[in-house]
Amino acid sequence: MTTQQRKITLAVTVVYTLIILYFLFLAFGRTGTVDRVSSYTFILVPDSFFRVPNLSDLLHPTLMDLVDIGNIAAFIPFGLLIPLLYRISFIRFITLFILSILIIETIQALSLLGSFDVNDAIQNSLGAALGFGAYKLGFRTSNIRRNIFVTxxxxxxxxxxxxxxxxIADKAFTQELGSFVALNELKDSSGNTSTGTKPYPFKVGGQDVEPxxxxxSTEGKRIETYTYTIDKKELYFYMNYGIPDQEEFQGRLTVSVDGHEYLSTSAEHQSREPEMFGLYLEHAKELTITVEGNxxxxxxxxxxMKFVWN
Incomplete structure (x- = not known):
C-alpha cells in the first residue's frame, strides 16, 4: 500500500468510525430520552443474538429487523480497514475489537444513551470477524481493484x-407452540382418557357453539370435578366456557393448577356470551377443573412449548 493509499484508508476509517459513534450515541432520538430514563440497563446474558430476520421479514422490514442486520453488517468495514492499516493477527484484532465494543456499550449504559447489551456486542464482533475473513480472502494480489472486488x-x-x-441456530434454540392437545386425550385421576362428553352443538347468548x-359439564350432577396429570415444562392452557341458552343462568367454574387457583367465576360475574380463558403455565403437574350448575x-x-427437535 502506497503512502497516499494509506492516508485515504486512514481517513475513511476515521470518518466511518465517527458515523458509527453517531448512530450509537446520538441517532434515533437517544438524546431526547435521557431525562425520561431513570436507571442503567445492563443485559449480561446472551439470549437473542441468533435472531435475524428471514426472507419474509425483509419484504416488510421493521425497525428491529434493520437493527439486527445493521448490528452485523455495519461493523464488517472495520474488519477490512484495520488490517489494511496495520499488520495484525485475527486473535489480536478480535480481542481488541471486543474490548472496544464492551467499553462503548458500557458508556452507552452509563450515559443513559442506550443499554449495555451483550447480544449487540456479539453481533458487532461477528460483523468485524466477517470483515477480517473477507479481507484475508480478497487481498491476495497487488491488483487493488481485483482485491476490492473479491473482498x-x-x-x-x-x-x-x-x-x-x-x-438454523435460531430455529433450533427457539421454542414454538406445539399442536393443540385436547384435555380428554390425557388420563384423569382415575386413569381414564375419555372424560367429558362428545361434542354437540348448543347456543350461548344466541351464538351457535360447535365444539x-x-x-x-356437571353431567346431571350438582357439581363435578375433573383432575388431570399434565406434568409439562411449559405450556399455554386454553378453554371456552359459558351457560347455554334455555337453561337457568346459574353455575360456577373453578380452575386450579397444583393447588393454586387461577380462575374462579360464577354466573353473576359472566356475560351471556361464550367466553375464553387462557393461561401460561411453567412446570405444571396437576390440573383441576370444578364445574357447578349449568x-x-x-x-x-x-x-x-417445544423445540423443533421434540
Missing part, C-alpha cells in the same frame, strides 16, 4: 452464510 464478494458470501447458520373436541366448558386443552 466485496467474499463479504457478501460470508454474510449470507452466517445469516443461514444463525437462522371440536369435547364438552365438560356451566359448560368446551374445547379445553393446551399447546406445549
Amino acid at each position: 466485496g464478494i467474499s463479504a457478501v458470501v460470508l454474510m449470507i452464510g452466517v445469516w443461514g447458520v444463525f437462522g 371440536q373436541y369435547h364438552v365438560y 356451566e359448560k366448558l368446551w374445547d379445553v386443552g393446551y399447546r406445549e
